Amino acid sequence: MTATPTHSKARTPARIPGSRAAAPSGAARPGGRATSHTASAPQDRPRRGLRGLAAGRAFLLPMGIAVALLIPLATAFPGAGSWPAALAVDLSGPLGRAGDWIIDHRDSHPLFLYLFGHVSNAVVVAVRAVYVLLLAAGWTGVTALAALVAWRLAGIRLAATCAAAFAACGLLGMWVPTMQTLALMVVAVAASVVLGALLGLAAGLSPRADRVLRPVLDTMQILPAFAYLLPMVLVFGIGVPAAVLATVVYAAPPMARLTALGLREADAGVMEAAASLGATGRQRLLTARLPLARRQLLLGVNQAIMTGLSMAVIASVIGAGGLGDRVYQALASVDVGAALAAGIPIVLLAVVLDRTADAAGRRLGADPVPLGEQHLLRRVFSGWYGRLLTLLAAVAVAVVGRMAGTSVWPESWTVSLADPVNSAVAWMTDHLYSGVPVVGGTADWAARFTGWILDPLRSGLQAAPWWLLLLTACALALLAGTWRTALTAVLALGAVGVLGVWETSLDTLSQVLAAVAVTLVLGFAIAVGAARSARAERMLRPVLDICQTLPQFVYLIPVVALFGVGRAPAAAAAIVYALPAVVRITVQGLREVDPTVVESARSLGATRAQLLRQVQLPLARPALLLAVNQAVVLVLAVVIIGGLVGGGALGYDVVLGLAQGDLATGLVAGAAIVCLGLLLDRVTQPAKEA
Amino acid sequence: MNTTPAAAPAPADSDAPSVFSVNGLWKVFGPDKAAAKVPGSADADLSAAELRERTGCTAAVRDVTFDVRKGEVFVVMGLSGSGKSTLVRCLTRLIEPTAGSLAIDGEDVLAMDATRLRDLRRHRAAMVFQHFGLLPHRTVLDNVAYGLEIQGVGRGDRRDKAAELVAKVGLDGLEHRRPGQLSGGQQQRVGLARALAADPEVLLFDEPFSALDPLIRREMQEEVARLHHEEGRTMVFITHDLAEALRLGDRIALMRDGRIVQLGTPEEIVGSPADDYVRDFVRDVPREQVLTVRTAMRAATAGEAEQGPALAPATTVVDAIQAVAVSGGPARVVDGGRCLGVVDDAGLLAVVAGLPAPTGRGVAA
């Protein structure tokens, strides 16, 4: 895969979210993989003709090998559907013992006392320091600082947004949880940025490190957040350290990928110029390569923030506290309104952090306005003393706030959102559940979806001979990529069988496939509509932003109310979560279709439908493929969380593992999810290594 | 293959000391071990395609030998893929040569350790690049000062020096812009100023103007000519543009497939191409603008040495035509008071028509 700088510059997709990052602003946001996709896209078409020729050979060889390997195995273990027991490994014994060992030695073994203990303490101290600082600043100080920083970076509008966002957090009565989440986020994001930057530095500078790191990062990128929690809990116990570390592990890969990408893509001409001037390696890195990669670095920070935030919410299951915990507690008492009241500050935090990071990125790229032409106030606040002045101003406001005696948001200034929301949800479920004439209620839809789509799909998959599924995976992966892709796919699916969760995984797979299908149909339909009219897109954008940033937990209760308990609500939640990304990428792809081609088609008298079918969709093919890939990854993530609403299968196993501290079930399910993720990602990732 | 300096006297003294002395230089791209074997082996003379087929390597520079003399503008010209850009990078080991020897002021460059080499790049040879290679996040001033910064010059000093050079290349008032806000020509002026800032002994230009519009290119060429005229700095200039090579070069090395096909003054290249390739290359050159009266003159017959307008030997044919037309008779070629020969209508027309010169240069030699 060659992602040349010219390509990615020319085609920087405006809003393709990293595989899982929520993306509330108009940020340029090529997740590492997204960039490479689009970058390779232009080379994709001319090669297709060639591939036809090459495909014959490329296809036959690995297929032949696969068949040669599988046929004897298949005859040895003829059982019609399920994975042969003889090929499975039962890990529950050793894993159970490992779990027990950790619990028994956690307070005595040197590994814990001298390594994990210190890590854990460091996290607690750091989070505590930030938290105390935030509380000391009081709501006045924090709001003022955020607004001032935003104003310096982007101007009065962003400043107003920031101030309003923090005020809203206070108004909703969520000031303290917001600060807790913010403190956790600051520490986790800082750590993941440092970790990611170091890894990215290694991968960006050394091809060997890159070869080692890339598959690891690729894999981590597609892992559902839920799969990270159990190991962390086991080592660090319930609480903030485990949550912070899970967040770090989850948020560092995008940073690492983008750092490596930025460093590797640094303009070769500039690097050569630096070398020709006699710069030492260190000088070249510090004065040229790193500054050249700064946009990608900032994008990485931005991604780390967004992924970190989504993880910080999910980590409430293991005691992260803060806003996520409020959402989680509210859900426990089926209080959608309260959950939303805690969910909104999360969205607001995401918006504020994202826009600010984005503005910082844009400022770096932009050319400075000469000092003389700036507004007087701005002139005062520019330069390093301006930075100091900003800080001083914020401190002054904080002190004033404290003297006025309001360090925590005053309780009388809060509004309750819960009641109206709850009654709205109640009304919705009352009227939609079964009472709708003609089309039937949501309950009927759910029943039909389950009975007509999910069940046949599941029983079909589970009844199909295991070797046939392996062959299918191999064939699909070959169609999408190279023999290497195929090998990964087959190994991943095989590993699922070996782990002894074949049936369960196929159950999950059937849910993913069904949900992806619905997501794509809906997503493409919406996108085609939105790409036609700018107004439709403008109206759609905030909705998509919110859908994507709102913690997945918030969806769960309304979907249960609408669709009952089972796999249907899990699929529904997954569709709601994945739809925005699909719509966004597709709209982007359709928009980016070369206007001259469209114009020439129109001049030939093509109708709208012809234009769409014959020009826009084929030309947007890379974007559509990317949309499919993203849909698969996002849907998988939510289908797993769907274990909380009766989705069963692997999601239930993960939830069970977490709830019962059952390492054997949880880890095996986690590993199976990894394998499924790999399989699905590889099969839908076009020509990755070509 | 004519790789030794031509006999004809160049504007710069032919006995001036060499700055760069290149001998039998090779650069073969490919797996290290395989590449090292190519020079001097039986494969060395294979065509590019055959070589790749047989060894998996590409020879970008093949057995190149030349000297760059102090104070001259040495142009390396060739089409893309001829190896000229690789060659210039070998001079400061931005690309490591595979074989051969290379010296600057008599000091072996290939034997330099990292420190000496950095010193060479910092103080003795500076390069100007086709795509400028400017740091987009720095102002013009800081870009110009970048080389000095790398050398460890203090902030104040380097800014003073940079400001001086910014003025010298005509960018006053733009000091605080970013490269992105400048036109191509302006950006290359920044590149030039950055190279000059270190006050290097040699300036290396790698197709510096090929990314610019024709008008701007002309302007920049004049700028380089002016700088050379004012400072007499040695320059190695890579280009694929024949007109540019002829305009700027004291001597030109014409490269093809990694080898130097011909090395000589512009007049030699145009006047007596070494082979068909070169001949083809220079076919469309307006010969009268390049060739001098040396080519067109014949020995003076009796009496002719005394009369008619006097022309310097470096006068181009086109100027001579004018003089001859005005005077109506042959003109004398005079060098230091001595008459070398005369040019007349027939001789000048033969040059324009591309015919072999009537009596030829035997006189001058």
Next chain:
Amino acid sequence: MRDTDHRRTLRRPRGAAVLAAATGLAVLTGCGAADMTRQASPYAAAEGAKTVTLSVQSWVGAQANTAVASYLLEHELGYRVDTVQVDEVPAWDALSQGRVDAILEDWGHPEQEKRYVEGKKTITRGGDLGVTGHIGWFVPTYFAEAHPDVTDWKNLDKYADQLRTPESRGKGQLMDGSPSYVTNDKALVKNLGLDYEVVFAGSEAAQITQIKQFAKERKPFLTYWYEPQWLFERVPMTEVKLPEYTEGCADDPEKVACAYPHTPLQKYLNARFARSGGEAAEFLKKFHWTKAQQNEVSLMIAEEKLSPQQAAKKWVERNENVWKPWLT
């Protein structure tokens, strides 16, 4: 040259990183051992000394306990209370580690009790909560009234058809809740030979939502449920009689074929906290109330949508005679 430079570029940062890591490690380990099990939450109050961390389980009854206990600790004893929402088994682990000081309502975890209370001695018993818990299978009362014989497990198969859902694979559906709850249902269904499929709702929230939805439609359902639980006030349910519980009948989880016992709910304290927790530990040991009292608070939280704090405040104001003795 490019290549060689590259290598050099790398070496230096690597050297620096190794050095930094080594120094960092030295500094860290210089401080000696760090015991994670003696760590407070970073969000604990700054004043530090008088803080109690309570575990809140996800069901509302447990929220009621915690709310009242927190209210009294904060307003009568001057402590600051943090609450952490954790599932039951991890809560035991957290309690053992000292991340949590007390669990106020435990439904019986013999394995954990053996490990932590008897083995590691990091947890001590805190006495009865006063409420007796009971797990069982329930059908809605409107259904039981229409079909009185459904309340005997032997007749359940007759109704399997009516209790079928898309998720129950053609059998009747027995809905279970969160995977963290104590349940033998899968074994029970198998050992009693019932034509039922256990469907896990995955969380109590999902289960309650589903029950409410069924009740609104007046559809029949069969669910794993427990009392005390506020939902009974909203959706009256009748228990299905299972074979009677006898001592030891549930010891082998594979062979269980009897009802769930009535469990006096227990409190557990972190051992260190129990020794040195002062007034707070004493108070939590004495905390003891009835099912009706707990339900009163639960209902305020779940149905009137009062915040736990407000509900606790209301209850405390009305029931001074109940809680006064806990403080002495």
